[in-house]
Amino acid sequence: MNLERLKQVTYVDVTLWLMRAIIILLVIAGTIGTVIKDRYTTEQWVSMVMFGLTIGGIYALIALGYTMVYGILRLINFAHGDIFMTGAFTAYFVAAPLAKSGFLDEYLIVGMIIISLVAMTVCSCIALIVERICYRPFRSVRSLAPLICAIGASFFLQHAFRGMYGSSVRAYPDVKFFDTVVSIMGFNFPRIQFVVVIAALAAMYTLYLIVNKTKMGTAMRAVSEDRDAAALMGIDVNKVIIFTFILGGSMAGIGGVLYAFVFKQVYFFMGFFPGIKAFSAAVLGGIGNVPGAMLGGFFLGVVESLGPALFLDGLGIVAPYQLRDLIAFTMLVMVLIFRPQGILGERLARQRA
Amino acid sequence: MSFEIIASSFQHKDIEQSQLRRTLKCGAIGGGTVVALCVFGLINQFMERWIIENLLSLAHAAFIGITLTVGALIAIRSPKLSPAARIFQGFLVGMVSGVFLSILILIMATFDIRNMFVSLSPKLLMFLSYGFDPYTACAVTIIVGGVLGLIGAAIRESPPWLRKPLITGLATAFFIGLFAELLQLAMQYETVDPIRDYMFTWEGQTLTGAITMFVLGFVLSLFWVMRGKQVMANHRAKSHASQRSIRYFLYAIAIVLFLLFPMAAGSFFGQVLMLVGLYVLMGMGLNLEVGLAGLLDLGFVAFFATGAYTIALFTADNEHLILLIDRPLTWWEALPLAMFASLMMGLAFGIPVLKVRGDYLAVATMGLGEIIRVVVLSDMASPLLGGSQGLLHIPRPWIGDFELNDPIHLFYLTLISSIIAAYFAWALENSRLGRAWMAIREDEDVGQALGINLVNVKLLAYGLGAWFAGLAGAIFAVMLGSIFPHSFQLLISINILALIIVGGIGSLPGVVVGALMLIGTPELLREFGEYRFLAYGFVLIVMMRVKPLGLWPSAVRKRELAAAAEAEAQMRATSGQKA
Known part of the structure; x- marks a missing residue:
């Protein structure tokens, strides 16, 4: 480091470095504080990690929709969080009668598949409508128009579903199998958490196979690499885009059903925060990068779940759990500012951002 | 071909x-x-x-x-x-x-x-x-x-x-x-x-x-x-001077009618128009950021909140009061503080996101706005900011012995502030700074190559935009008499963005048109309150698809678009000749 380069450092750089340093210091100080205080048992820590993985799996499923659409259209699908809501909310009206008649307890797997299929169908249809109305007209235009259109779609979806299904919170049915506790290595977990993590992993693996092994997946990757060249090679770009939205919608649908079985409630605004957090997860992993979104989702889930206890409690902050969203948003902002290409380093982040 | x-x-x-x-x-x-x-x-x-x-x-x-x-x-x-x-x-x-x-x-x-x-x-x-x-x-x-x-x-x-x-x-x-x-x-x-x-x-x-x-x-x-x-x-046949005088005469009548309208129509209209005025103020602020400088900001509500909270902290008679002198400040004394605090907030907001562009900027600012809301709402900050209980008992402003307690009085306060702010916005738009903003809106790299100091220019956009929002927040605080973190949701940022888009990005009269359309009309149709956001979403989509330039586009944009269309037509004509 010579003096010439030091002279070019501006106050903006200094501020940014200070910001980074302060946050890292806070995290370290908080962690040390918590370790010294020793307020949580090992069991609590393990259950926090497990909860983080559960919610992280759901974030990852939603994040896939953001990341695939971004990869292909270079657009943030702002309405994706609400697409997630539509599936979970609609599937309630299948899940409730199924549970009431005892079918769900008896044939759990069939029941879950039916519920998930409903949610996936609804999400895919809504995603396609959003694509048709908000993105297709602006495909060749580079402006704020599609983003604003998608914000409009997000509002419209929320309040249309509010008008349709009512503004009250609907409680998803209890399933006996999910409510039991399993113990592994002496630690007890609600079974639903395992189910969610396994289901999310299975869905992601299927998606991974589709993207990497099938013809359509190859076409998707080609379009995300270079749309014009792909079109010249005879790929029907329109079809690929539609397929992408269907895939993203299906993942959001599965995520919605899992989310609903974990938190047991659905309502019209439920898509907003998971949507933003899943977007953070997608950015964290490197937007446009499919494995990145999966990794980012789990990472965000675990950090968000551990964070309040690990970083904030040690700093002596009262009621740290109120600040859970703070951790997710801070991570989002920090990643956008300091490493827009994400953890896995995506090629397109630089040319766009 | x-x-x-x-x-x-x-x-x-x-x-x-x-x-x-x-x-x-x-x-x-x-x-x-x-x-x-x-x-x-x-x-x-x-x-x-x-x-x-x-x-x-x-x-x-x-x-x-x-x-x-x-x-x-x-x-x-x-x-x-x-x-x-x-x-x-x-x-x-x-x-x-x-x-x-x-x-x-x-x-x-x-x-x-x-x-x-x-x-x-x-x-x-x-x-x-x-x-x-x-x-x-x-x-x-x-x-x-x-x-x-x-x-x-x-x-x-x-x-x-x-x-x-x-x-x-x-x-x-x-x-x-x-x-x-x-x-x-x-x-x-x-x-x-x-x-x-x-x-x-x-x-x-x-x-x-x-x-x-x-x-x-x-x-x-x-x-x-x-x-x-x-x-x-007949009108066109008249001389330019007399055409202009007729036009000014009509404008004058319209303005006088508008000024007298709330007084004649009662405090309900005063209330509605005052809300419209607040959004006009904020819209003008966001217009500096989005319309002129091209910095899409979804965390704008934070500046509005800063203005409102500053007023509340320095004037309100409750346990969170901060005493600078031996008595609580009056509204007029706290107003410059509120605007200054917002300006500082704008700068603090702007510095981290200086290098972020486009969609990422929108999301980063939204994240910052949400961070602020979460912090204000939490128990951590409640000894200082009141948490979810909010800050109560904010006194109304006085002019001499006259208390501005009716919505109509506050409407006139908003109106005067808006006019002053509009003058500033207009002057900024036509200043060297305004031109620099527009240059970086079109292309940051070219702007920088032309010698524009990106850092300063962008920070000024955030700071001055926030200044307008701070003024609006200060008036908002006295309008309600008490403020809660729930009043400062992301929704407000999106409302403001929507209104400047509906009015026409970068256009001052457009802000007024947009605010009347998106804030005024729904207030008048109160009973459909739940559905106004449905209509919002619909209007945003329709506007973007049918009239992307807005209802009252700025003259510059119109001219640019016309020039682009002409160039395209010319290109088509030449390529047609070749074919």
């Missing part, structure tokens, strides 16, 4: 779709809209509101209006048919729309789906079937739909001298009926009592009133259609 051929062949295909498909499509648009209105629960609300007392509710009006529109739409979209055939197409389209609605009626009559679709109540079924049994109701719906579609197409096909007055007349009667209650509120004077009683009852517009309004609209519009051209020609 090849691309253009492909593109034009697509367009060709679009026009060449079969008449049957076109008819079904238009019918589906109409029928789908009507069914959606029912399912979303809007019709339930519309039923309650009379346009013409005990005769025509807003729900009827919506059905009629939609069917007329699709009838006219098919007439426009089938240019190759003869006029009679086009009118017949209108009939078919109306019937198709009716089929959609009758399917809904049958479903509602057969199954009980209220558990899922909460809006599909028996009352709605009663309304849709006019008390007939379901099958008769379906037949009636389809036939009435057909007739309405026919009328719509016929209106479209009629000569302009008939069509324009007809539409104007209907629209006049409709809007007078829609705002009947408010108009009555504004007519609380003895001199206009007879007119009021003739036009309205407290239920809504009377039939005679509606007919009068229709005739009035019809005659005025007819006059304009017949003589309008001549009037305009």
Whole structure:
């Protein structure tokens, strides 16, 4: 480091470095504080990690929709969080009668598949409508128009579903199998958490196979690499885009059903925060990068779940759990500012951002 | 060349779709809209509101209006048919729309789906079937739909001298009926009592009133259609100076009427207009960021909150009060502090996101805004900022011995602030700084190469934008008298963004138009409160697709667009010659 380069450092750089340093210091100080205080048992820590993985799996499923659409259209699908809501909310009206008649307890797997299929169908249809109305007209235009259109779609979806299904919170049915506790290595977990993590992993693996092994997946990757060249090679770009939205919608649908079985409630605004957090997860992993979104989702889930206890409690902050969203948003902002290409380093982040 | 051929062949295909498909499509648009209105629960609300007392509710009006529109739409979209055939197409389209609605009626009559679709109540079924049994109701719906579609197409096909007055007349009667209650509120004077009683009852517009309004609209519009051209020609024949003086005279009358309106119309209108004024202030601020500098900011509400909280902390009489001198500051003394705090907040916001661009910037600012909201709401900050309990007892401003406690007084305060702020915004737009903003909006790298200091210019955009929002926040705090973190949600940022987009990005008059449209109108239609965001979403999408430049685009944008179109036309012409 010579003096010439030091002279070019501006106050903006200094501020940014200070910001980074302060946050890292806070995290370290908080962690040390918590370790010294020793307020949580090992069991609590393990259950926090497990909860983080559960919610992280759901974030990852939603994040896939953001990341695939971004990869292909270079657009943030702002309405994706609400697409997630539509599936979970609609599937309630299948899940409730199924549970009431005892079918769900008896044939759990069939029941879950039916519920998930409903949610996936609804999400895919809504995603396609959003694509048709908000993105297709602006495909060749580079402006704020599609983003604003998608914000409009997000509002419209929320309040249309509010008008349709009512503004009250609907409680998803209890399933006996999910409510039991399993113990592994002496630690007890609600079974639903395992189910969610396994289901999310299975869905992601299927998606991974589709993207990497099938013809359509190859076409998707080609379009995300270079749309014009792909079109010249005879790929029907329109079809690929539609397929992408269907895939993203299906993942959001599965995520919605899992989310609903974990938190047991659905309502019209439920898509907003998971949507933003899943977007953070997608950015964290490197937007446009499919494995990145999966990794980012789990990472965000675990950090968000551990964070309040690990970083904030040690700093002596009262009621740290109120600040859970703070951790997710801070991570989002920090990643956008300091490493827009994400953890896995995506090629397109630089040319766009 | 090849691309253009492909593109034009697509367009060709679009026009060449079969008449049957076109008819079904238009019918589906109409029928789908009507069914959606029912399912979303809007019709339930519309039923309650009379346009013409005990005769025509807003729900009827919506059905009629939609069917007329699709009838006219098919007439426009089938240019190759003869006029009679086009009118017949209108009939078919109306019937198709009716089929959609009758399917809904049958479903509602057969199954009980209220558990899922909460809006599909028996009352709605009663309304849709006019008390007939379901099958008769379906037949009636389809036939009435057909007739309405026919009328719509016929209106479209009629000569302009008939069509324009007809539409104007209907629209006049409709809007007078829609705002009947408010108009009555504004007519609380003895001199206009007879007119009021003739036009309205407290239920809504009377039939005679509606007919009068229709005739009035019809005659005025007819006059304009017949003589309008001549009037305009006479006006143009006058010298420039006299044209200008006439224009200024009209402006002056409009401004005076606007100034006097809230005083005459009562405090409800004062309240609404004041809210519009606050959003105009914030809109002008965000316009500096988004419209001029091209920095999309979804965390704007944080600056608004900073202004409001600063006022509350320094003036409010509660345990969170910060004493700078031996007594709480007055509003006027705290105002500069609030604006300064917002400005600082803007800078603090701007520094981290300086290098972030485009969509990422939108999300980063949204994240920052949410961080602030979460912190303010938490117990951690509550000893200082009151947490979710908020800050109460904010005193109103005084001028001498006069307390500004009525919404109308505060409206004038907002108005004066807006005028001052508008002057600043206008001056900034035409300054060196404004031009620098526009340059970096178009291309940051080129701007930097031209010697613009990106850091300073961007930070100034954030800071000055925040300054406007701080002023708005300061007034907002005294308007409510108490503030809560729940008042400062992301929704407000999105509202402001929506209003400058609807008005026209980068255009000052556009901000006012947008605020009146998106803030004023929903306030006047309070009872549909839940649905205003549905309408918001819809308006945003429609605006982006139909009029991306907004209702009152800025002159620069218009010019740029015209130039681009001309260049394109020229290019086409030359490439055509080559081919």
